[in-house]
Amino acid sequence: MPTHYSAQTLLIEGPDARAFAQAQFSSDVQSLAIGQWQFSAWLDAQGRVRALFHLARLADDTLLLLLRGGEAAPMAQSLQRFVFRSKLKLTAHEPRTLGTGPALDTYALRREGDATIFGCGEHSLVVGASADDAWRLPQIRAGWPWLPDNTLDQCLAPALSLERLQAVAFEKGCYPGQEIVARLHYRGGHKRHMHCVVLSQPLQAGTVLRHEGKEVAQLLDVAADAQSIEALAVIGDDIVSQFDNGALHRVDGDVSMRVTDSWPA
Missing domain, CATH: 2.40.30 (Elongation Factor Tu (Ef-tu); domain 3)
Structure with a gap:
């Protein structure tokens, strides 16, 4: 088992940041309030999970992704191909330490100096804190998956319980993999x-x-x-x-x- 996970983060900022994220990611990004985070994912056309992440809204036109597995730099490069004329900037940060903080309401977001704090209920995830693994066991028990490299691009959304995590939306417009997500939701069949x-x-x-x-x-x-x-x-x-x-x-x-x-x- 790895000693510590690092915080892989990706910033999306600009007037079209939310519209871009709404079109690419599986959650309802438009419903995300400033100072909050939600689970979200980036799927391929076959509905497989390319990336799973906490998606936080730092400001009106600024989003921060904390990846739950994988690396931010390759993801930013892949997303860049879909920017076209959208007015936004993608920035993959250098990996930072990831540690456990005190209790904070689930989906709440705080900034303290250089640290970004993601509320997880009875604890919090802190980007930039002293690295530790105390958060991992509670999140395993809560059913919050972290994806090893060999599972990226392999799992369909139902296999990771993304509907329960509200990481997939069924009422918004199209996004990569949306047809597969909807079919599995309404017709079932995933084993x-x-x-x-x-x-x-x-x-x-x-x-x-x-x-x-x-x-x-x-x-x-x-x-x-x-x-x-x-x-x-x-x-x-x-x-x-x-x-x-x-x-x-x-x-x-x-x-x-x-x-x-x-x-x-």
């Missing part, structure tokens, strides 16, 4: 969903677990305290139905996995 699991031993984020030669789970973030090792995992519905009282034993030889919470799309 992989996100679960919080307890592992019998520490594993790296991004690990693919197999049982009897078949892939059964893709781990997202993994964190531990003195009592347990916990992770968010994308698991096929058919696999979960085979668990014995919520547990699957001898995965990849000697790993056991027990589901403690599950989320729909």
